[in-house]
Amino acid sequence: MDRKIRVVVAKPGLDGHDRGAKVIARALRDAGMEVIYTGLRQTPEQIVNTALQEDADVIALSILSGAHNYLFPRVMELLKENGADDILVFGGGVIPEEDIPFLKSKGIAEIFGPGTPTSVTVDFIKEHVKLNLENK
Amino acid sequence: MIAGDVSATSVSFSASDAAYAKYATLAEQCKAGNVRAIARLITGLENEERAAYAALNRFVGNGAVAQVIGITGPPGAGKSTLVDKLVARFREGGRRVGVLAVDPSSPFSGGAILGDRLRMQRHATDPGVYIRSLASRGALGGVSRATGAAVQVLEAAGYDIIFVETVGVGQSEIDIVKIADCVVLVSVPGLGDEIQILKAGIMEIGDIFVVNKADRDGADRVVREIRGMLETQYELSKGEKLEAVPDTLAGRLVAAAGEMEHHADVHAFDDKIPPVVKTVAETGYGVAELADAIADFFAKASESGSVTDRRIARARVQIKDLVAEHILERIENGPGATALNEMAKRVVAHKTDYYSASMLLLHEILLQEGAGGNDEGVKT
Amino acid sequence: MSDKEELEKAFKAWEEKTDKALAKHPERKAKFMTGSNTPIQRVYTPLDTEDIDYLDDLGLPGEFPFTRGVQATMYRGKLWTMRQYAGFGTAEESNARYKYLLAQGQTGLSVAFDLPTQIGYDSDHPLAAGEVGKVGVAIDSLEDMETLFDAIPLDKVSTSMTINAPAAVLLAMYIAVAEKEGIPASALDGTIQNDILKEYVARGTYIFPPKPSMRLITDIFAYCAREVPNWNTISISGYHIREAGATAVQEVAFTLADGIAYVEAAIAAGLDVDDFAPRLSFFFNAHNDLFEEVAKFRAARRVWAHIMKDRFHAKNPKSQTLRFHTQTGGSTLTAQQPSNNVVRVAIQALAAVLGGTQSLHTNSMDEALALPSEDSVRLALRTQQILAYESGVAETVDPLAGSYYVESLTSSIEKDVLAYLDKIDAMGGAVRAIEQGYIQQEIQDSAYAWQMDMEKGQRIVVGLNKFQAKEEPPKGLLRVDPSVQERQVAKLGKLKARRDNAAVQACLERLKKAAEGTDNLMPLILDSVKSYATLGEICDVLRTVFGEYSPSVTF
8 A cells, every 4th residue: 555645734823814725735635645634723732733643744834924933833842842843844825035044943844935836845745755754 | 474373363464573563562652542653553554554453463452442433424414513512522521532534535646635623623632532534545435444443543542432434425334334333324404315315225324313404494304204214114124014105215215125235244223213313513402412312322232232243243344354355465466376376277277177276275375384474473 | 781790791701811820820829818717809899799788788987787887977086095904013003004104195094903803812812822913903902993093083084994703893993982082983984894704715714603793794784874874884805705716707706695695684684775785895806817807897896786776676876886995916916026016016906997996905016925014015005196197097987998808808707707696596695605615615626726727837927937037035024023912912911900890891791691682782892892891802702602603614
């Protein structure tokens, strides 16, 4: 049986714009992945617990409200506390380039800004999950 | 291939040392309730890793017994919202609740969007609740084999009530019967549901019938029709000869009775008519009644022993399926395949016949001992 | 031979000739489509518009069916209101931005609230963490509202507030602020968005389920009809539906379907259609396909006019007019080469003006990166001013009327919109369609199709998938001071210590009782607001009574 890549797609915080998250969820499904879509208004605790229970390989965070500098690091913190910082975490939405170094320093693998083709995101996941498995 | 001592409680599988050890460790951690271990073991089962299945042996003698409730029905019936409310209710009662939510995989890409847990996310941070989404991964019956195995994992981890939610479309929800002690069939008014329910076999598998979104027009009519069909079915099962009243759904049931497949060895139709409960999952209306109906079911069933009977019946089916699979696998791979090939050549050369060939192969498979594979076994 | 036959003959000959030449001189694409995938012909002639009757289908400006505009003189009488959506951080900072914009020539205010405020949470709520002041101003109580409008004459400035689920509370605060200034509610001019149906479908800042939300909305209609007669009690929105991925046709169809639902709810609540309908307003998007957008606005006016007259039997012509605000499409702007966005916004603003909008917000060039800086919002405002004063498009009414293309497109959009409305009617209306996930599914399918077109190169976005350039990251982006949250929380603490908590509790109790019954909630919300009950406290009372919405999800 082929191993499936499992991705949690989550919208942390109060931002209600889910067009991007839903497009990504569909694109990942069409690329053969299993997407656990958790919907709006997720706290970092909910997101991390979901990823743990679902044995997620990846967490994709979508946010357009500007609260990413608080919410993303909080997710990384909780993952670390739970010994799960091997999960690949990346983000998308409205995130200024100048914030990216800070987010990466907290463990976010990549930020895919507006206009990123879904194929780039799919390839990124496939590349990194492969590497992760090899390192296990 | 190595055959084990059939009097042992387990057989070895061919799997690498490392894989085997890994899943054995995970299984031990599961028993301690480790969330990540549970998750990883379930993943291994989903990926059909032998070592993961082998590790299930670690739960033998655990003593954990969960009540397993299947929730099935068409898309849009409100199953996930109902499960969310039921989880809350049973949590209030101090139970530890597991949820397995199964959604279909895309036949095109093999991927899936698993969105059921979205409705239950308020429980995501409750350590007394474990929610796992599963994709059907091509299983035609709506539940993959991993689902049944995952139930065992959650059970061993201490979740004493487990909901398995599946999409029932046409015949495909039948497989839930192989996993659940109690099957709850959810319908909604206005979806032309009565027809769905009538399809062969579906009426028979329900232990509790729910009409959700009961605040909609037509809800009472659906309840009446379901009750009518259940009563008719009950009478049929008693061997009553009934007049098929034309143009009623009950009438059609009678007419179809002759063609219905009876899943007699899996699902015993107890000597009562299943309850029909009205709910409005969104507001919580009827959820208490439903929870009570579920509790009732288990109380009565354990008295009459029928839950145990069912579990035995289910286990028989599972074992049968697995035996068939093992055998098939042995003659499709490795030395068995070679043997099969030989047999086939001999049949064609008129050196033997099909029947003898099959018996010979079976004999060889069951009793063969020899080189190849690993020699790890788990003895208890 | 008649004129028509002559034309048909000539056209046929021309078409044959041109098609022959295609072998050597092919067109740029195999198919030409509008931004919403409606096919575009090579050329339009009178043959395409022969079924259009001028008086029946177009009419004169300010007359039924209002295709050409809702007033006789349109921009010759008064230019559209230049209303830039703004707000962030604390009430003080937003107040400063409003004063800046008014000084720069903006003619109306448009308030952006932060997400906790929009969802009825105070700044100290756990879910507010990281969100306070980020996408708009944080308003926790009347105290903040007073600061927000400090030294702004509410009897001279009209204010639009983008607030939906808790709209009643913010409206009450606005009225209370004006009262303190000695300005009666009857003198207030403005709008609250108050459109919950699109929240369920495209925007996500809902609180309560549909039924109680409709009750709040109709309470507002009834209250304002008596007390705040110049107030636009709702801004039925298509902007967000479009941003979520809908096509132009879907934008109009789903917006008008929502409008029908609101009118039906108000009538069911016992209101007379002509009492509240004149105060209904709309909010549309302006994307890049210039002619499609213009046709869209004209079609919307015509369809709504007929709905109000034929379906709801509105007698007052003001009930039949679709007045709207437009915002240029945020999702069309790119993070890459942000200066390009200035050009996009100019085209979109032009479309809105040629389409007869009553008020307009133009996005700033840095929109894909952050909230606008002072410089970039000024440039966005200048875009409108150049259109108004230099381009000549405001000097006559509905200049594109009569264009074979534009009239053809207006009619075809109308036809497609009516087909959608029929379908939604058959489902039982917008609320049912939303419950079933139909509208959401349509929108998502369009969004996905758009994305795939873009990735396959069938849809070009300049700077993004063609004509890319290496560039420096932009500088000078607006950053919201993260200490806003701390400051708000501190302020809240002080407020709660200062106020008469017994009075607050009494007000909230009375509100709870009324919410359980059928009384109009506005007066009780107004009392609560004046007692300095916080937004969160008021909404929590309503949450206990109404419950919270749980979305249906589709992919």
